[in-house]
Amino acid sequence: MYINEQLEEIRRSIREAEKRSGRPEGSVTLLAVSKTFPVSDIMQAYNDGQRLFGENRLQEAQLKVPAMPADCRWHIIGPLQRNKVRKALELGVELIEAVDSLKLAAAISRIAGEMGLVAAILLEVNVDGEASKHGFTPEQLCAEWDELSALPHLDIRGLMCIPAPTENPDDARPAFRRLRDLAEQLRARGPLPLPELSMGMSHDFAVAVEEGSTIVRVGSAIFGKRDYSGSAAGQTR
Numbered sequence: 001m002y003i004n005e006q007l008e009e010i011r012r013s014i015r016e017a018e019k020r021s022g023r024p025e026g027s028v029t030l031l032a033v034s035k036t037f038p039v040s041d042i043m044q045a046y047n048d049g050q051r052l053f054g055e056n057r058l059q060e061a062q063l064k065v066p067a068m069p070a071d072c073r074w075h076i077i078g079p080l081q082r083n084k085v086r087k088a089l090e091l092g093v094e095l096i097e098a099v100d101s102l103k104l105a106a107a108i109s110r111i112a113g114e115m116g117l118v119a120a121i122l123l124e125v126n127v128d129g130e131a132s133k134h135g136f137t138p139e140q141l142c143a144e145w146d147e148l149s150a151l152p153h154l155d156i157r158g159l160m161c162i163p164a165p166t167e168n169p170d171d172a173r174p175a176f177r178r179l180r181d182l183a184e185q186l187r188a189r190g191p192l193p194l195p196e197l198s199m200g201m202s203h204d205f206a207v208a209v210e211e212g213s214t215i216v217r218v219g220s221a222i223f224g225k226r227d228y229s230g231s232a233a234g235q236t237r
């Protein structure tokens with residue numbers, strides 16, 4: 001299969017899942033996760049109309065962003081160290097997806113302020129409560145919400161999660177629901193509208209769409225199996 005055929009297939013599955021769950025067509029954005037894949041592969045997706053791409057590591061994004069046409073939009077979806085925040089904002093990334101602590105959020109707000117920007121972010125939530133995972137626990141997020149939502153140079157667009165891998169895509173459903181419910185709870189508390197829910201990857205994006213995802217992050221189902229040994233490659237978490 002070629003990248004354009006896989007993209008068409010995924011777009012079709014997203015439309016079907018939107019329809020099945022009574023959501024308007026086009027309510028879900030496809031983020032093509034290009035980490036570890038070369039610019040030549042990313043160009044194939046570009047030539048099939050894809051404009052939104054996700055990279056895990058800032059260093060890799062710094063190589064790829066300038067190598068791709070300027071109308072591409074980029075999300076950083078991996079953990080971001082505080083000392084790389086300025087570089088991420090300088091690169092012009094549209095959304096920093098995996099903000100996992102108040103400390104990091106405060107650093108992004110401060111640096112964005114210094115640069116005269118408002119930085120768009122998502123807050124990563126640890127929806128399975130595994131001690132080893134990144135992200136706010138739901139309790140922590142609720143406890144820190146007033147402080148987070150008051151940070152002046154941040155546009156907190158919503159929540160994201162990376163649930164533990166499951167054999168059956170349906171088994172991720174409770175985790176997706178927990179993220180959706182948490183967003184609803186925070187919306188009710190105010191003052192932010194939190195329009196985005198970034199959830200669902202290659203094997204479970206259809207289930208995530210049924211549960212209200214607005215951004216699905218799909219890598220291997222578009223580009224094929226990842227090889228972490230190459231030079232453009234990075235470590236996943």
Ligand SMILES: *Cc1c(COP(=O)(O)O)cnc(C)c1O
Pocket residue numbers: 033035056077078162201202203217218219220221236237
């Ligand atoms: C790699 C990655 C993805 C894409 O995973 P696939 O299973 O290849 O679709 C999505 N989200 C994050 C945060 C990732 O690191």
